[in-house]
Amino acid sequence: MNATRAKERLRERRKQVTTDLDELGDQVEDGQVEPSTAERLRGVYAQELAEIDDALAGLVEAPVHKTENPLAAERVRGFSFRGLLGASLLLAGLTAVIVWAGSGSGSETDAIGADTAFSNATSEAGVISIDTMTTEELESILANFPDSATALLALADRYLSEGDRLGALDHYLTVSLGNSSSQDRSRALAGVGYLSYVTGQYEAASETLLQSLALNKDNTEAMLYLGNVLLSGFDDAAAAIPYFERVIADPLTPPHIVDAASEKLVDALDKQG
Template identity: 30%
Template sequence: MTDMRMRALVDRRAMALRDLEETSLQVSQGEIDADTADELLGRFRRDVARVEREIEELDEDLDEVQPPDTASKSGRSSKRALAGVLGLVVLLAAAGVVMMTELDDRAPGGFVTNADEDIPPAGRDLADVTMEEMEEVVAANPQITDMRLALADRYFMAGDDRSALDHYMVVLEQRDEPEAMTRVASILAGQGEVELAEELANLALREDPDSVEARYVLASVQIALGQASVAVETLAPLLARTDLSPADARTVDEIAEQAEQAAG
């Protein structure tokens, strides 16, 4: 019964966020007058806030009834680990240790995901929405994480790591998003913070064991850490798959070759 209620709440939240996102886009494109926009946006924001409160209350109820040795303990542990890693990233950025570079400055094949692929839209077709419009929408509505994630992906693919990192970090403050974890890991690895990158890539893979990108980013980091034989094992499930996209297959083969050469 509780699981059904949680699924219903998650569906309600997704619908409310979609309504908020679509209305915000219409406002930014001048399709809705100011008075109507204020009324609609206010209603959708209240809907999102209401559902978020209900989800939080249900989470607290679940924590109270769950025995300490269940999966919820593992989930809380992962959240604490993620919070710790992100806290270190913030400190390093503030101290100037993590400096963002442009795509051309990254080492060839070094921690760059498939930048030649089109970015899939998140939640709806965003192909005709400019980055400036997306910035305006997420600034006015911080809870629209799908659009923020799509915007971060655009910056990442364009090589603007600084802007990408800013948005990925906001996404991760709001939800445990494995794609964002993987991309931040890739950025950190490119800056030489390979230990942090390894921890974040592992967390991403724990959240989504089927993630192709998280697995090959982790393998790349392991090679950088001198763990080539471990990287070969990490890549084994991907090398056995026949359903990878051509770009993913190329990337996996390249990393596997690097790992085998480094392992001797």
């Protein structure tokens, strides 16, 4: 992700955090948020704003340049990701806030309506599957349907596959803290949990993935990621094995997830002895 695009995403996130912070007082008065929860949120929002400001400053000081070293590229391209992830995980350790988040402005009906409009638009455009759309096409159509969880998740998955972790995180957070269906929010939380896991934030990952499964107990992707966290992050093969077994046993699990869980199950059984 280039510096200009990164700046835009960080500034958009900063604007949203500032708005959320400003709205806390009204939400307390309306009884949507408990005063104690509001105080914790203010602290988290303040920390996130500081992290975003640091990231923006880092962008000015360290412009992106080409490099043959992928690790060096990660240091330039991912300058803010670890810090921003740690700050923006309202979900990790604040599970009560996640439950509340679905009762903010708008409703699940509004979110479903946005998804329906998005689906109708893609059908009219002759799109058979959003998987066939380019990243630019997804970004363009999301601009017209910014509340569509389907579009947000598709673009988040695409960004993740392209190595744009910050872009993926932004969209996963948008869905997980919005008014989409429990299934969509579970998917988004699984994405955030995975990003926590691959950056070594195992406590945050486990809490987020457990919240994902609380929203949808059949989310085999979340089960796989949680098993990975337990096995590789906490070195607890015994706790990881049941998750891998559940993934494999579910007839609806996508083949690539079954394959990944099968490999991890072998590793876990070997480690357990």
